[in-house]
Structure formats: C-alpha cells, structure tokens
Amino acid sequence: MRTKQRLTEDIHRDRRAVLVVNTHSRRGRLLYEGARTRLLAAGFDLIASYPVDKPKHLERTLITARESGADLVVAGGGDGTISTAARMMAHRENALGLLPLGTTNNFARTVRVPIDLDEAIRTLAEGKVVDVDLGLAGDMPFTNHVGVGLSAAVMHAAPPPLKRLAGRWAYPLTGALLLMRHRPMRVRVRAEGVQHEFRTHQLYVANGGFHAGRPITKDTDADDRLLVAYPVGGRGRFGLVRETLRNASIGHRRTLDDDVFLPVGELWVETDRPAPVEVDGEPRGRTPMRIGLDANALRVMAPADTVDR
Template identity: 45%
Template sequence: MSRHKEHRVRGIVEEAGRARVSGLRSKEEHTAAIRKDRRVALVVNTHSRRGRRKYLAVMRLLHAEGFRPLGAYAVMDPRRLPDTIETALALNPDLLIVGGGDGTLSEAVKHVPGTDAALGVLPLGTTNNFARSLGLPLDLARAIRVFRVGKVADVDLGMAGDRPFANLTSFGVSVEVAATVRPWLKRVLGRAAYPLTALTILPHHRPFRAVITVDGRRHELLTHQLNIANGRFHGGWQIARDISIDNHTLAAYQLGSGKRLRLLVETLIRATTGRWQSLAGGPFVTGREMLVEIDPPLLADVDGEVRQITPLLLRSIRNGLRVMVPPDFVDT
C-alpha cells in the first residue's frame, strides 16, 4: 500500500470511529435493511486453507438463507484482494461478506470503514481469530445463518502507525514465524503449525528489551515475544477471560521472559491447552494508546503483514468497524 493510501485509510478509520461518518445509518436501521433487502456482495480468498474447497458450499448456503449476491468473487491471487474488495463495495451492498483467513479479513478492514456497508465474516482460515473474537460459529452453515438472524454492531479497530488491525500487532519470534511457516504445514496441522514452527526458531532467537509507554508510565521488559491485542484470540486460543474486541482498550502482553525455556514452556502450554488468564492477574499492560520502543528497532507483524518498524504508536479506534454478529453479542 502506498504512503498516500495509508494516510487515506487512517483518516477513514479514525473518522468512522469518531462518529460513524455523518449520514450513515444507525445499527438498527442497518440490521433491518440486511434482513429485509438482503443486498450482499461476496469475496472469498480461494487461495486460503478452506476457501477453494468451500466456495461452492458458501454459495449454496447463502442461497438457502435467501441471499442472492449482487456480485460473487473467488480470488485465487491474494494480490488482487484489495481491488476486488473495492469492486464489491462499489455495488453498494448492505453487507460485504468476506471469506478467508485472518490475513484476508485484515485486508477487508482497510476498506469497509467509512462506507455504508457492514462486514460479514466467513471463518475459512486456519486460526479464525477475528471470527472467534466476534463470537461467530466456526461451522460454516451456522456462520452464514448469522447474516440472516444476527445484528449489526460497531467494534473497535487497532491502529499501528498508519495501518488498521483487527486482531494483533506483534514483535519478536512471531515475525519470523509468519515469514517461515509453510503453507502445506498449515493445511495439514491447522493452527498447531504456528507454535511448532516457533519451536524450531526459538533456539536461535535472541531476546530483546522493549519499553511500552501508556499514560505517561513506562513499562520495561526483556522478552522473545511481545503482543498488542485488539481482539480476544491469538493462535485460535483466548488470550484472557476479560479481554474484548469492543472494550476500547488494547492489551499488551509478553510470552515468557528473556529465557528461552520459559517461552518454550508457555508456548507448549498455550498450544496444547489454550490456558485462560485474567487481565487482572496476568502480565498485561492495557490502555487506549501505547508507544512501543525497542533498541535496536524491530519489525512488527500487523495482522500477518510485516510492514511497520519500531518505535511504533498503537491506538484503539472506538467503534471503528461495522460488522454482523450473533444476536447475543454484547455491543458497547
């Protein structure tokens, strides 16, 4: 993405978060329009783990729920996703349905804010962190039923510099994992491919010292891995009991310390049990705005894209994204 477009995206997201952009419908009006008119457009990343295999099933299930997409796009080349999403939004759908992994959905959240469309999520990826954070069923038929019986909600987005993110910005081992994990391993093992790849990298990885400044207070740590979460899930497991994608707060936490053995143990525990923690009792720093400084500077993985570098300012954009969620989702 060009620097000019990055600033444009940042402006759109922040404006959407401030006032949902003057003239947009209320959530109640938007929900009623989707249920009544069923004007939807569909974009599926058929390069993703399940996208190609499930595309025809998605079309069949949408038809069964009474949806006839204004346009349906199967995208084999992920480089075409930005233009395809813009093409689908140009049809003025009430609901833009996007299927793929978290990387596909992180691309969608750059385009939906500022439009009069809500984002509908199809969980077709490996970990489906964003879908889990929204409380969506991972079963495809039940997820599509949400488009008919669910409601429109406004949830938070994170901003890492000029880039919006739905789930996570991370530093350290995960950046190398994102560049190293094999597509075939993801297809075979699913979400377990990530911690297993991390275990091969960790013996050679050097810890780094990071400073996180929140509300004028500095938090210093030595670690192999630092995460800043907007959503509730990482690697398919819940980060903490009381974290939310709609609490207007980012949560920073480290995995392990500067000791490889401790990180190895924590990685294995998370990979095998998905252990819960509480923000009140775990190694968390929370706030609406965080400055991350690392010396020497490190690259950041922003929802699967390694593009930013420290020092990096991260912020929570309240109600920055309009989405379709189950009826029992708590929308604040």
C-alpha cells in the same frame, strides 16, 4: 449514514449482499461454491460473488464489493483475509459479514461468529449489525494483534516452499529454528505516562480476544476500547515455549487483572535494537512504533444477542 438498527432491518428485508472468498487457500477453494449456494438458499440476493485466487487482487475486489450498493459484504477466508476485509470496510456504511474459513479464525471468535459454516450464514441472516474497534499499528488498521520480536522474524523467514509443503506448520518449524539463535530484546512500553520494561523474545499487543484460536483472557473483546500488551516469557528461550503453552491452556481462566497484562488505549513500543513487527500475521516494519485504537471503526454482522457498547 444509516443507524445500525436501520442497516440491520435493511439487511433482513432486502438481503442484498456481495460474496468475496479467498480461494487461494485450499479450504476457500473447497467451500466457495457451498458458501454461495447456502447464501442463496438463505434468501440473500447476491449482487455479485468473487472467488479470489490471487492474494494481490483481494484488496481491489473488496473495494469493488463495498462500492456495489450491497448492504452486506460477506468475506470468506482465514484471519489474513478477514483482516484485509476489515481494513477495506472500516468507516463504511455497509456491514462486514464473516465466513470463518481459516485455521484459527481469531476475529470471528472474538465477535462470536460461529465457526460452522451453516451457523455463520444463519448469523448473517438473523443477526444484527454492531460496531467493533480496530487497532492501529502506526497508520495500519488491524483486527487481532501486533507481534514484536520472534513472531515477526518467523513471518519474514518462513520459506515459501516450506509453507506450501507444511502449511500452517511451517511457522512453528521456522520458529523453533530461529529461537535457538534469537536474542532477547529489552522492550520499553510507554502508556498513560508510565514506562514499563520487559526482557523478552516476544511481545504481543492484542485488540481482539483470541490468539492462535485460544482465548487471551476471559474478559477481552473487540469492543472494549482497550488494547492488551503482554510479553511471552522472559529472557530465556524455553520460557517463551513454556509461556506459549501455558497461555493456550489457561487463557480462558485469566483476566486483565493478571500482572502480565497491560490494558491501555494507546502505547509506544521501543526496543534496544530495531525489532521486526508483524500485524495480523503480515510483516509490517520495525520498532519503534505507536499502537493505538480506532474505536467503533467497523460494522460487523454478529449474533442477535451480542452486547453492543
């Protein structure tokens, strides 16, 4: 396997890339041709480019892309698309390039890839290859987070017609309805020989530094060999709403020293009743669950001044 430095040099010199864009989303459809044109204008030799309008074809297309011989596989889409691309590209010699075309773009923000399309392509052309960690929910790799409780119930319950009509607002609308009858969980988190207990409607375990497009803390990232577990609110329903708003507004000022955060390398989550789990926004079983880290699992094209641990 080539070193990261050698792979960076090869990308800069040969510009051999494959483009995969999720065109099932409206933003992906609108920006696919523009992204392709901009990559060609930046000097990239596109071995192939794939507009993927059926989500069930995304994994297969990414496998084709990674086996194409290209040094760089460029994935365009939202957090779900990028998470799928990360799983497909884990432990591969070639690098993943990001075109953030979603609403929150959490993983792109974590690895400091600009949200602006032109600047993101500049990063692909002038940046460098770095290693980042992936989380493991059981045996399922993830880029951003695992949600236990209400957020997972919402992913299961949001009606497809409402998602088509309301887009991303379908989830908070569904969450508001579910919250009125959602019972708090007793959560036990075992990590590093210590058991922690919470009474809450929602627990998150984050790998990256952003959630819902906002910083979790100012000192988290995807290359620190840490997961961060934290409950949102207590047993009261409105505490969940209050803490969600508070986290969004002051996350950029908080640090891992805050008592609410539990930074660890691995943990075991149990609940007093089997609770639904979502992994990067996709339903993924129920508790109990082991959540761990796959350190330096993914090669990503990041800005040239990125600190690579």
